[in-house]
Amino acid sequence: MTEFGDQAILSIDLDALVANWRRLAAMAPGSECAGILKADAYGTGAAMAGPALWRAGCRRFFVAHTTEALDLRKVLPDAAIHILHGPAPGAEPDIAAAGLSPVLSTPGQIAAWAAEARRLGRALPAALHIDTGMNRLGLTDAEAAAVADDPSRLEGIALDFVMTHLACAEEADNPHNPAQRDRFAAWRARFPGLKGSLTNSAGIFLGTGYHHDILRPGIGLYGANPLGPGDTPRHRAARMSEVVHLQGKILQVRSVDRGQTVGYGAGYIVEKPSRIATVAVGYADGFSRALSGRGSAVIRGRQGHVRVPLAGRVSMDLITLDVSALAPEDCLPGTAVSLLGGGVDIDDQAEAARTNAYELLTQLGHRYRRIYAGTGATGAGA
Structure with a gap:
């Protein structure tokens, strides 16, 4: 795409991404720290984020879909790549050929993966997902018990670990957390010899009882606070390095x-x-329409960074800001305006939109000029 002066800029700091991964890994030195790269690495670009984490020492990655895993294999030929949704029906040969590891959540997925192993005449890697209270993906208690009681169901499958997913990890005092922790510990005992994986980004902050063998941080890698918005001592201690900086241009x-x-x-x-300043960013770029009349931006003036409110609705290609607080010469056409990062906390912006940082990140569009900074970055990406 040809670059012009009105194009918004999305800067992604790969060094900050790596620093966040290292920080989370250091909180559980006895565990392996993986990286979640689903949704195109939370909107930052898996083809860039994955290799940056690999260079830092990350060897295990998770994505949601089969297509994501096949694409990631092209840039991470030697990594362990796990498909959280399991093997897509009919895709088992492609998954096996690429050396990918599906997370098996249903008896049907187990049967299909075992059948592919028999067809190939070799063991195939996989993980097992057992539901402990999310009621979303994962084997039910009855289904998990049937597998534990009849190991022949897993014939041909080389299970690496068993996992579950925390529903309320952001809330340290939520009783759902210890309930899931204890249920998971009981299921691990039914599958001796397998590694365990319980924690997402927020779960790491719950302490050693939740860490197990494999950590699965996602949102924390990309600079959002794993605990969400807040200014408590616990929230302040969980703040991560800023990875994403989105800037629009005043028209x-x-x-x-x-x-x-x-x-x-x-x-x-x-x-x-x-x-009123009009800025060339809108919901077609992934800038949430829910920020209409609620969000804010930051403009760097001669007197420092000035926060300005959104005035009116976010439209397809444009937003409008009240820049009355700035000197006219500080907000001329072409002036950069920070919309995420650069003084605009992503969790605060998400709270203004009545959503979360996950949504703001994953809906970042591809009309931006993407600039990657940090070790291994090669400049503008796709």
């Missing part, structure tokens, strides 16, 4: 008198004479 600034409206629906009424 024009106009003076708007008191009583006039801004944007679609005429829902934003100017209360006093103001200056």
Whole structure:
């Protein structure tokens, strides 16, 4: 894509990504720290994030879909890559040929993977997912017991670990956490000799009783606070290094008198004479429409960084900001405006949108000029 001055810029700091992975790994020195790369590495680009983590020493990765795993194998030929959704029906030969490891969550997936192992005449790697209270993916108690009581169901499958997923890890005092921890410990005992994997990013902060053998951090790698928004001592201790910085460019600034409206629906009424800047970013870029009238941006002026509010609705290609607090020469056309990172905390912005940082990251679009910085970065990416 040809680059022009009005194009928004998405900067991704691979060194910060690696620093976050190392920090989380250091919290559980007896465990292996994997990396979650699903949803195109939470919108940051798996083809760049995966190799950066590999160079740092990460050897195990998780994605959601079979297609994600097959794409990731192209850039990580020697990594252990696990498919959280299990083998897509009919894709078993492709998965086996690529040396991928599906996470088996249903009796049907177990049977299909075992059948592929018999067809090939060799053992195939896999992991086992047992549900402990999420009621989303994973074997039920009855299904897991049937597998534990009849190991022949797993014939031809080289199980590496058993896993489950925490539902409330962000809440340290939620009784669901110890309940899931204890249920998982009981199931691990039914599958002796297998490694265990319980914790996501937030779960790592619950302590050693939750760590087990394999950590599965996702959101924390990408710079969001694993515990979500908040300013408690626990939240402050969990803040991660900033990975993503999204900047739009001002197209024009106009003076708007008191009583006039801004944007679609005429829902934003100017209360006093103001200056409104129009910025070339919108929901077509993945900038959430839910931030309409609620989000904020930061502009670097001569007096430092100034926070300015969104004025009116987020539209397809544009947002409008009230820049009255800035000197006119600090918000000329072409001036960069920080929308995520650069003084705009991603968790605070997500809270303003009444969502979470996961959604803001994973809906980042591909109209941005992507710039990768850090060790191994090669400049602009796809």
